[in-house]
Amino acid sequence: xxxxxxxxxxxxxxxxxxxxxxxxxxxxxxxxxxxxxxxxxxxxxxxxxxxxxxxxxxxxxxxxxxxxxxxxxxxxxxxxxxxxxxxxxxxxxxxxxxxxxxxxxxxxxxxxxxxxxxxxxxxxxxxxxxxxxxxxxxxxxxxxxxxxxxxxxxxxxxxxxxxxxxxxxxxxxxxxxxxxxxxxxxxxxxxxxxxxxxxxxxxxxxxxxxxxxxxxxxxxxxxxxxxxxxxxxxxxxxxxxxxxxxxxxxxxxxxxxxxxxxxxxxxxxxxxxxxxxxxxxxxxxxxxxxxxxxxxxxxxxxxxxxxxxxxxxxxxxxxxxxxxxxxxxxxxxxxxxxxxxxxxxxxxxxxxxxxxxxxxxx
Amino acid sequence: xxxxxxxxxxxxxxxxxxxxxxxxxxxxxxxxxxxxxxxxxxxxxxxxxxxxxxxxxxxxxxxxxxxxxxxxxxxxxxxxxxxxxxxxxxxxxxxxxxxxxxxxxxxxxxxxxxxxxxxxxxxxxxxxxxxxxxxxxxxxxxxxxxxxxxxxxxxxxxxxxxxxxxxxxxxxxxxxxxxxxxxxxxxxxxxxxxxxxxxxxxxxxxxxxxxxxxxxxxxxxxxxxxxxxxxxxxxxxxxxxxxxxxxxxxxxxxxxxxxxxxxxxxxxxxxxxxxxxxxxxxxxxxxxxxxxxxxxxxxxxxxxxxxxxxxxxxxxxxxxxxxxxxxxxxxxxxxxxxxxxxxxxxxxxxxxxxxxxxxxxxxxxxxxxxxxxxxxxxxxxxxxxxxxxxxxxxxxxxxxxxxxxxxxxxxxxxxxxxxxxxxxxxxxxxxxxxxxxxxxxxxxxxxxxxxxxxxxxxxxxxxxxxxxxxxxxxxxxxxxxxxxxxxxxxxxxxxxxxxxxxxxxxxxxxxxxxxxxxxxxxxxxxxxxxxxxxxxxxxxxxxxxxxxxxxxxxxxxxxxxxxxxxxxxxxxxxxxxxxxxxxxxxxxxxxxxxxx
Numbered sequence: 001x002x003x004x005x006x007x008x009x010x011x012x013x014x015x016x017x018x019x020x021x022x023x024x025x026x027x028x029x030x031x032x033x034x035x036x037x038x039x040x041x042x043x044x045x046x047x048x049x050x051x052x053x054x055x056x057x058x059x060x061x062x063x064x065x066x067x068x069x070x071x072x073x074x075x076x077x078x079x080x081x082x083x084x085x086x087x088x089x090x091x092x093x094x095x096x097x098x099x100x101x102x103x104x105x106x107x108x109x110x111x112x113x114x115x116x117x118x119x120x121x122x123x124x125x126x127x128x129x130x131x132x133x134x135x136x137x138x139x140x141x142x143x144x145x146x147x148x149x150x151x152x153x154x155x156x157x158x159x160x161x162x163x164x165x166x167x168x169x170x171x172x173x174x175x176x177x178x179x180x181x182x183x184x185x186x187x188x189x190x191x192x193x194x195x196x197x198x199x200x201x202x203x204x205x206x207x208x209x210x211x212x213x214x215x216x217x218x219x220x221x222x223x224x225x226x227x228x229x230x231x232x233x234x235x236x237x238x239x240x241x242x243x244x245x246x247x248x249x250x251x252x253x254x255x256x257x258x259x260x261x262x263x264x265x266x267x268x269x270x271x272x273x274x275x276x277x278x279x280x281x282x283x284x285x286x287x288x289x290x291x292x293x294x295x296x297x298x299x300x301x302x303x304x305x306x307x308x309x310x311x312x313x314x315x316x317x318x319x320x321x322x323x324x325x326x327x328x329x330x331x332x333x334x335x336x337x338x339x340x341x342x343x344x345x346x347x348x349x350x351x352x353x354x355x356x357x358x359x360x361x362x
Numbered sequence: 363x364x365x366x367x368x369x370x371x372x373x374x375x376x377x378x379x380x381x382x383x384x385x386x387x388x389x390x391x392x393x394x395x396x397x398x399x400x401x402x403x404x405x406x407x408x409x410x411x412x413x414x415x416x417x418x419x420x421x422x423x424x425x426x427x428x429x430x431x432x433x434x435x436x437x438x439x440x441x442x443x444x445x446x447x448x449x450x451x452x453x454x455x456x457x458x459x460x461x462x463x464x465x466x467x468x469x470x471x472x473x474x475x476x477x478x479x480x481x482x483x484x485x486x487x488x489x490x491x492x493x494x495x496x497x498x499x500x501x502x503x504x505x506x507x508x509x510x511x512x513x514x515x516x517x518x519x520x521x522x523x524x525x526x527x528x529x530x531x532x533x534x535x536x537x538x539x540x541x542x543x544x545x546x547x548x549x550x551x552x553x554x555x556x557x558x559x560x561x562x563x564x565x566x567x568x569x570x571x572x573x574x575x576x577x578x579x580x581x582x583x584x585x586x587x588x589x590x591x592x593x594x595x596x597x598x599x600x601x602x603x604x605x606x607x608x609x610x611x612x613x614x615x616x617x618x619x620x621x622x623x624x625x626x627x628x629x630x631x632x633x634x635x636x637x638x639x640x641x642x643x644x645x646x647x648x649x650x651x652x653x654x655x656x657x658x659x660x661x662x663x664x665x666x667x668x669x670x671x672x673x674x675x676x677x678x679x680x681x682x683x684x685x686x687x688x689x690x691x692x693x694x695x696x697x698x699x700x701x702x703x704x705x706x707x708x709x710x711x712x713x714x715x716x717x718x719x720x721x722x723x724x725x726x727x728x729x730x731x732x733x734x735x736x737x738x739x740x741x742x743x744x745x746x747x748x749x750x751x752x753x754x755x756x757x758x759x760x761x762x763x764x765x766x767x768x769x770x771x772x773x774x775x776x777x778x779x780x781x782x783x784x785x786x787x788x789x790x791x792x793x794x795x796x797x798x799x800x801x802x803x804x805x806x807x808x809x810x811x812x813x814x815x816x817x818x819x820x821x822x823x824x825x826x827x828x829x830x831x832x833x834x835x836x837x838x839x840x841x842x843x844x845x846x847x848x849x850x851x852x853x854x855x856x857x858x859x860x861x862x863x864x865x866x867x868x869x870x871x872x873x874x875x876x877x878x879x880x881x882x883x884x885x886x887x888x889x890x891x892x893x894x895x896x897x898x899x900x901x902x903x904x905x906x907x908x909x910x911x912x913x914x915x916x917x918x919x920x921x922x923x924x925x926x927x928x929x930x931x932x933x934x935x936x937x938x939x940x941x942x943x944x945x946x947x948x949x950x951x952x953x954x955x956x957x958x
Contacts, residue, residue, distance in 0.1 A: 064438020
C-alpha cells in the first residue's frame with residue numbers, strides 16, 4: 001500500500017500519542033453533539049483519509065495574502081503544505097501552468113466532489129463582462145463559481161475576497177465584488193485583513209483539518225476566535241489612552257515614550273482583528289507597536305472611511321463601550337459634547353470610579 | 363514570411379500557435395501565446411496582461427498622505443516598494459525633506475525587500491524551471507552530501523539530512539497527492555541536473571521557505587507588519603528612543619540588535635546557500651543561453667538607495683542610474699522623469715483608448731479609458747479567448763517607451779549598467795561568476811544571466827543592509843534620533859497646486875509614480891512599473907517588449923510542455939498586479955456589463 005500520510009500520521013509524527021488521539025476524537029465528537037460511535041467513525045476517518053485537497057484561486061488582488069501565508073511560524077507553511085493539506089492548485093506557487101494547471105481544477109471537482117476546500121484570494125470584477133480579470137481566456141468569475149459548486153467549504157482570504165478592498169474603493173471602476181456576493185449558496189468563512197496575519201490563516205486551515213468542522217463565525221462570517229475583539233481592547237498602549245497620554249505629532253517626545261496613537265488617526269478602537277494579541281511575523285511587533293496607527297485594514301470598506309490620519313471623531317463609533325461611556329458622560333455632565341474623546345471619558349470614568357473600588361477593597 | 367521589428371526581431375506567426383494561460387508562479391494574471399516553426403523554435407511571441415484594477419482612478423480626490431497605503435496594495439509581493447515610491451513622489455511635490463535616519467531606515471526597508479524577494483523568487487517561483495523534484499527521489503544521499511559540502515560550508519549537509527528529506531519527499535510523492543508539484547513537467551528533457559543536485563535544491567527550497575519569514579521581521583520592527591508595513595510622508599513612523607523613559611516601546615537597543623542579527627543571518631544564507639546553488643545549477647545550463655531578448659540591446663535603471671537623505675542624483679544613488687540603447691555599452695544616457703519627451707506610454711495594442719493613438723503620453727498627462735475588444739484575427743469570443751490577434755489590441759498593459767525605445771528593466775539591467783559604468787560593486791562579482799562558469803561576458807544577455815544577476819544583487823543588497831543599519835546606529839550615537847519632519851505635515855502648509863514624481867528600483871526593475879496635488883487633494887496619479895516595461899505589448903512602430911523579445915528564437919523540446927517558456931518568463935519575476943493598473947484622467951465610471 002502506498003504510504004499516504006494521513007491526519008493521524010501527521011499528528012503522531014508531531015508527538016501526539018495514540019491514547020491522546022482517541023481522547024481527542026471522543027471529545028470532538030461530544031462537542032459536536034455526537035455519540036461514542038461517532039468518535040470511532042471519526043478516528044477511523046482521520047486515520048485513513050487523505051489530506052484535504054485545497055484549491056487556492058486568485059482574482060483581482062496583490063498576492064499579499066499568499067505572501068502572508070508563507071510567513072507562518074507555527075505551523076511552518078512547509079508542514080502545512082507537505083503534511084496537513086494537499087494544496088493541489090495555487091497559481092502563485094504551483095509548478096504546473098497552462099492547460100496542465102487547468103486540468104487539476106476539473107479533476108479535483110470530479111474526484112473530490114464535496115470534499116475540497118476552496119480558498120479565494122482577491123475578488124472577481126464584474127464590469128467589462130468580467131474580463132478585467134481573465135484566467136484561462138475566460139472571466140475569473142466563471143471559474144470561481146464553477147469551482148465553488150462542489151467545494152465543501154469556502155474561505156475568503158483577506159479583505160479583497162471578504163469585502164472588496166482597495167480595488168472596490170470608490171469609484172470601484174472594475175466593479176470588484178466580494179465573493180459572498182457571487183457565491184450565494186454556500187457558507188463562506190471570511191478571514192479579513194490586508195493581509196490577514198499568517199498564523200491566523202494557518203490557524204483557520206488547521207482548525208478545520210484538526211476538528212473536522214468550521215470555526216464558529218460571527219454574524220459577518222468571521223471566525224470568532226480571531227475577530228471578536230477590537231485591537232484597542234487588547235492594545236498594550238491602552239493605559240496611555242485611558243490616562244489621556246497621546247502622541248501629538250510624529251516623532252515628538254510622546255511618540256518616543258510610546259503613548260497612544262489615537263490622535264494620529266489610529267483605527268484600533270473600531271477594528272476587529274488579532275494584531276494586538278497574536279501580533280505579526282511570529283509575534284515580533286504590530287503596527288501600533290512600531291509607531292503607526294492602525295489603518296483598520298480588516299474592516300469592511302476601510303479605504304472609504306475618511307483619511308487614515310484623521311482621528312475617529314464620533315464617540316458613537318465605539319461599539320460595545322457605548323453604554324458604559326454614556327453612563328460616564330452622564331455622570332460628569334458632558335452629554336452632548338460633540339467631539340468628546342473616548343479617552344478623556346475613560347480617564348474621567350477611571351478617576352470617578354476609583355473611590356468606590358477603594359471602598360470595596362476596604 | 364514575417365516582418366522585421368524596428369528593434370531588430372524577425373516575427374513570423376505562420377507556424378503552430380501554443381497558448382500558456384494561466385502562467386503560474388508569478389504575481390497576478392499573465393497569458394502568453396507563441397508561434398513555433400516546424401522545428402518547434404519560437405518565431406513569434408505575444409504577452410498579455412490579463413487583469414486591471416484601476417488603483418489610480420481610486421486615488422483621485424484623496425489625501426496625498428494616504429497614497430502610500432493605496433499604492434502599496436498594488437503589489438503584496440514587492441510590498442513596500444510602491445509605498446516608498448509614493449512617499450517620495452508626495453515629498454517631491456510638496457518640497458518635504460526627510461531626516462537622515464528616515465533615509466537609512468527606508469533604505470533598510472527597501473533592501474530587505476530586495477533580499478527577501480530575490481530569494482523567494484529564485485527558490486519558490488523560478489527553481490522548478492531548472493530543478494526536477496521527482497528526479498531527486500533517485501539521488502544518492504551520500505553523493506548529495508559530498509556535492510553540497512564541495513560547494514559550501516553550510517552546516518545542513520550531512521548524508522543523514524539528505525536521506526531524511528528524501529524519505530519525506532518519497533512518502534509525499536507516493537501518497538499520490540502531489541499538491542503544488544502536481545501535473546508539472548517532471549522528466550522533461552530540458553531538465554539537466556543530476557538527481558543529487560536536484561535533491562540538494564529541493565532541500566534548499568524548503569530551507570529557504572523557512573528562512574524567508576525571518577528576513578521580513580526587519581519590516582515588522584520598523585514598519586509594524588509584513589506584508590504591507592507602514593510608511594509616512596516626511597520620514598518613517600517608528601520613533602527612536604534608545605535609553606530614555608518609554609524606550610521599551612520604541613526602536614531601542616533590543617530592536618536594533620534583532621535587526622542586526624537578522625541581517626547577519628541573511629548574509630550567511632545568501633552567501634552559503636543561494637549563491638553556491640546558483641553557481642552549481644548554472645554550471646549545468648551554461649550552454650542554454652537563450653532568452654536574452656532586449657538585454658543585449660536596450661536596458662534602463664532609475665537608480666535607488668540614496669547614500670544621503672534627499673539627494674536623488676545619480677552620484678548619490680548606490681544602484682546604477684541610466685539607459686543603454688542599441689547595445690552601446692560605451693554610453694549610459696541620463697534620465698529625467700519630468701521631461702515629457704522621455705517616458706511616454708502608448709496604447710495602440712492595449713485595451714485602452716487615446717484621442718490620438720499614434721502618440722504617447724507622459725505620465726503627468728496620462729489618460730486611461732478602457733476599451734476592451736479583440737482583433738479580427740482573434741479566435742473564440744470576447745469572454746472565451748482561444749487565440750489573440752496581436753495586430754490589434756491584446757493586453758491590459760500599456761506600452762511605456764523611453765524616447766520611443768522598448769527597454770528591459772530589472773536586476774540584469776542594473777548589473778549591465780553598473781558593469782558598463784565600471785562600478786566595481788557590480789563589475790567585480792559579475793566577472794568572478796563569469797570566470798567560475800568559464801563563460802564570456804555576453805553570456806549575461808540570457809535567461810540565465812537574468813537569474814544570475816538577481817542572485818548577485820541579493821548578496822549586494824544583504825551587505826548594504828548592514829551598511830545602513832551600522833549607519834543608523836552611528837547617527838543615533840552621534841545624538842540624532844530624529845525620524846520624521848512634520849513642518850509640512852498639515853495641508854495648510856502646502857501650495858494650492860503642486861506636482862512631483864518619485865522613483866525606486868523595485869526588485870523587478872524601474873518603478874516611478876507621478877502625482878499632481880490640487881487644494882490638498884490628489885488631482886492626478888500615475889504609476890509606471892517594472893512589469894509594464896518588461897511585459898508591454900507592441901507599440902505603434904511595432905517594437906516588441908522585453909518578455910516577447912526574450913521568448914524569440916528559443917527551441918521547445920515539447921510544445922505541449924513549454925518548460926522553456928516558463929523558464930524565460932520567470933527569469934523576469936513578472937508582477938502583473940503591478941503592471942496593469944493605469945489611471946483615468948477624469949475618473950469616469952466604466953461601462954457596466956453585468957454577468958449573470
